[in-house]
Amino acid sequence: MAKSLSIPWFRAAATEADFAELYHAELPRVYNFFRYRVGDGPLAEDLTAETFEKAWRNRDRYRRDLAAFSTWLFTIARRVATDHYRKTRPEIPLHEVSHLTHDENMEEWAQQQADFTRLSLLLSRLADRDRELVALKYGAGLTNRTIAGLTGLSESNVGVILHRTLQSLRSEWEA
Amino acid sequence: MNDDFLTRFRKTPRAEFEAALYRRISKPMTASTTLYPRRRLALAFAAVLLVLALALAASPGARAMAAGFLRQIGILTLSERPAGEPVLIAPASPEQLALAEATATPIVPASLSGAPLEVAVAQAGFPPYLPGYLPAGFTQVELVAAEYVDDSGIGHGMGIFATYLSPTDGYLAIQTTGFDERAQDVPMGGRTITDVVVNGQPGVWIEALPFASSLVSSQAINMLLWSENGYVLAVQADQLSLAEVLKIAESLSQ
Numbered sequence: 001m002a003k004s005l006s007i008p009w010f011r012a013a014a015t016e017a018d019f020a021e022l023y024h025a026e027l028p029r030v031y032n033f034f035r036y037r038v039g040d041g042p043l044a045e046d047l048t049a050e051t052f053e054k055a056w057r058n059r060d061r062y063r064r065d066l067a068a069f070s071t072w073l074f075t076i077a078r079r080v081a082t083d084h085y086r087k088t089r090p091e092i093p094l095h096e097v098s099h100l101t102h103d104e105n106m107e108e109w110a111q112q113q114a115d116f117t118r119l120s121l122l123l124s125r126l127a128d129r130d131r132e133l134v135a136l137k138y139g140a141g142l143t144n145r146t147i148a149g150l151t152g153l154s155e156s157n158v159g160v161i162l163h164r165t166l167q168s169l170r171s172e173w174e175a
Numbered sequence: 176m177n178d179d180f181l182t183r184f185r186k187t188p189r190a191e192f193e194a195a196l197y198r199r200i201s202k203p204m205t206a207s208t209t210l211y212p213r214r215r216l217a218l219a220f221a222a223v224l225l226v227l228a229l230a231l232a233a234s235p236g237a238r239a240m241a242a243g244f245l246r247q248i249g250i251l252t253l254s255e256r257p258a259g260e261p262v263l264i265a266p267a268s269p270e271q272l273a274l275a276e277a278t279a280t281p282i283v284p285a286s287l288s289g290a291p292l293e294v295a296v297a298q299a300g301f302p303p304y305l306p307g308y309l310p311a312g313f314t315q316v317e318l319v320a321a322e323y324v325d326d327s328g329i330g331h332g333m334g335i336f337a338t339y340l341s342p343t344d345g346y347l348a349i350q351t352t353g354f355d356e357r358a359q360d361v362p363m364g365g366r367t368i369t370d371v372v373v374n375g376q377p378g379v380w381i382e383a384l385p386f387a388s389s390l391v392s393s394q395a396i397n398m399l400l401w402s403e404n405g406y407v408l409a410v411q412a413d414q415l416s417l418a419e420v421l422k423i424a425e426s427l428s429q
Contacts, residue, residue: 023197031188048188049196056200116184138181166181 022069023052029070029140030077036139037081037132039120040113047084051077074140074150078132085128122172130165137162246368246379249402250354253379256362295320295335301429303335303351304408308426310419312341316390323354331355338390345414346391349427352407371417373401373408373424380417399424 030051034044054076123131129151136147137158144162148155246253296302298320317338323331332354339347369380378401386396393413399420400409408427410420 020197023200024193027188027193027196028185032185035184035186045188045192049192049199052196052200112184119181119184134181138178139185141182141185166177169181 026070026073027052029142030073033074033077033135033140034081036123036135038084039124040116043084047077047080051080054080070142071146071149074136074142074146078150081132118173119169122169125172126165126168130161133158133162134165134169246370248377248379248400249405249407250356250358251400251402251407252358252360253363253368254360256360256364291318299333299335299351299353301333301335301351301353301406303337304349304403304406304427304429305337306349306423306426307428308423309339310341310345310347310415310423312343313339313345313347314341316340323352331357340390341414343414344391344393346386346393346396346412347415347423348409348411349423350407350409350411351429352409353405354407369417371399371401371421373399373421374403374427376401376403378402380420384411386413 027048031044031048034047034051038044038047051073055073123134126134133147133151136142136150137144142150144155144158147153147158151158153161292303295318303318315337317336320333320335323334332352334350334352337349339349341347363381366384367382369382371378371380378399381398381400383395384398386393391413396411396413397415397417397420398409398411399417400407401424402408408424410424412420415423
């Protein structure tokens with residue numbers, strides 16, 4: 001739709017509530033996309049922030065229904081991730097689990113962190129395209145159809161690639 | 176390992192991060208003509224002014240056309256440019272650039288304390304114009320302040336936005352905006368504009384501006400726009416007549 005209103009500050013006020021709603025709905029999805037894409041830690045937050053800043057600067061271009069906004073937002077997120085990889089090598093975060101206390105909940109939390117660190121390591125060994133699909137599917141929670149729309153792959157192709165990637169991850173995990 | 180295993184590592188963003196990022200991005204932005212190097216822009220701008228001045232001086236018809244097509248509301252020049260973004264006619268001054276650089280701050284958590292009016296006044300630095308009269312059924316749903324920044328991230332004004340809704344899906348918004356001295360060219364793109372007098376000041380009633388909001392279903396809105404006491408004021412509504420909007424405008428006070 002990309003309606004262009006005649007007065008910018010008028011437009012800004014009119015879309016303020018819309019963007020606030022979309023921001024809170026989409027932030028966790030974008031954030032988790034980056035956690036699965038580049039690993040946990042400050043980098044995921046930085047790239048999430050960069051994505052939303054770019055989206056906000058160009059917000060008059062987005063469609064106002066949530067599904068279209070989500071697709072548009074992840075188009076930006078994918079570019080941000082690509083730019084990041086162009087600039088630097090992927091980072092594998094290391095969590096300081098050894099510093100945690102032995103409280104039962106903390107042990108559970110620490111185990112989860114250790115598992116995610118291990119998963120991140122396995123993800124980092126995947127082909128770039130496969131890792132991106134995993135991040136879109138399991139990090140951001142997008143459907144295969146939405147992922148297909150974003151990546152240009154067919155929906156069935158997305159399903160097949162994810163299935164094979166999952167099999168590969170499973171065998172690595174259990175090795 | 177299965178789908179459930181892979182999704183269990185999702186986590187909610189830190190609340191401080193969420194609030195800080197929202198604070199950083201929730202600023203209205205205005206397209207700016209600021210280009211680099213600024214010297215080149217200044218020369219180009221001067222050349223355009225010279226051509227325009229010569230054209231107007233040489234052609235009575237052009238003078239008449241320009242007079243008929245333009246409105247001036249405070250620092251806003253409403254032009255008949257058919258489409259495109261409004262632009263800041265002048266770039267930021269060296270002082271504004273220096274100030275923006277000196278006061279650039281990292282992300283900080285948003286302050287969520289205080290009543291909306293108190294927070295908005297503290298952020299904007301001035302109180303908003305609020306109505307003494309509201310049409311039946313309208314109640315306030317939002318009162319927020321926001322900063323206008325250009326493409327270079329340099330602020331050029333603060334606005335306070337008061338939004339009201341009615342049970343019949345009616346929308347009403349009142350904006351009090353304090354811009355800096357940089358003039359803005361605002362394209363009207365063929366909208367119907369009626370000259371009005373608001374509280375003794377020249378103003379315009381602009382009809383059928385495209386509109387989209389999750390708050391109401393309207394696709395178009397009308398706006399009363401004028402300048403008063405150094406502020407640019409606007410009342411926008413989708414279901415109210417000019418007479419009703421004028422009545423609201425005349426009841427505004429700080």
